[in-house]
Amino acid sequence: ADGFDVDGPGFGGGKQIRDEESGYNKNLFRIPKHYEEDLERVFIPHGLILDRTERLARDIMQDMGSHHIVALCVLKGGYKFFADLLDHIKTLNQNGDKSVPVTVDFVRIKSYCNDSPAEKISFVGEELSTLNGKDIIETGRTMKALLSKIKDKKPRMVKVVSLLVKRTCQSPGYRPDYTGFEIPDKFVVGYALDYNEYFRDLNHICILKENAKEKYRM
Template sequence: MYTGAGKMLQISDNESGYDPELFCIPKHYVEDLERVFIPHGLIMDRTERMARDITKEMGGAHIVVLCVLKGGYKFFADLLDYIKALNRNQDESLPMTIDFIRLKSYCNDQTVEEVKVIGGDDLCTLAGKNVLIVEDIVETGRTMKKLLTLLENYKPQMVKVASLLLKRTPRSSGYRPDFVGFEIPDKFVVGYALDYNEYFRDLNHICVISEKGRQKYKV
């Protein structure tokens, strides 16, 4: 791993991860994981640094933090905890309110052609506001582009995107978020609220799912 351009941790294509037996894994997932890819402690440390970067860049004005459900909820909660800690311990603070939207673009481990936007009926309150979208992972970028296009209709003053993960994939549209935790290879990862058909959200680490796990939870 190394720190690349854009203040993110880039994980190389040949990164093999770690043996799950070296970590605390829920027993019901032990046989479903190939490798631990990003341990929970590293996620938390990187999230804390992202909170500092976001506060520095967006501080000075009230922001609306928009969580993309369901996968973004854990990153969202931890990121806000770190921002709130900074607010308590610094001379300047970042006033925040929160809102939620849900997008659906996966079936099994494949993106679907149509991205479904669920919710957003009250997004008119974003007019004239500074908005921070918090997402778990950006892969092709199509889902985020759809959300950004949707938000344009409500005329916010500014919109920034913070994503825990950015996937390097030939399917990418070229879109890159403003704040990124980790740039990862083209692997399907689960854990830390990222799911495979709603499973693995209760796993602390970000892991690569095994073929046995794919078949076990396939719909």
């Protein structure tokens, strides 16, 4: 077995990566030279991310494809997933028997310093007034705080899409409606996920070396 299992009901239909799964040798992939010494392993290759994202787009359109959708991106960590997900939704809109308007909005949340969640969650420059009475797809993390803000705008429907859900004892038990991958409690970077703003320019999701945390620590 390769460590990837499709979850049953209650896990958002995500692919489950087992605790013992260590990923792939980074030498099998193209890694930017400025990060070669900082990464332990490639955890989820870029191609697998894109394939999973395409399936999520199909599921979303099947469930919500009869409504005007406002796609809300959580910045900065969600921008790559958001862009690729919207590309797949756009393709389905163009090639399917039916299509719906999709508009976009953005909210920026700052909740991490180094590799630990910050005590205070900061919403930076959010503009959520466009959500009134709309159906929403949201991508990103720190859902409880953001969903509380969104609820005040009285949208007709809210669906949460998250590329990653981490199995951790600190989890509040919240599950998104759509999940790309359920992963062990590992600190990962890449595909717009950062460590103090570094590694967003890495295509694959990778495991960071412990000494790299000290190298880039604020």
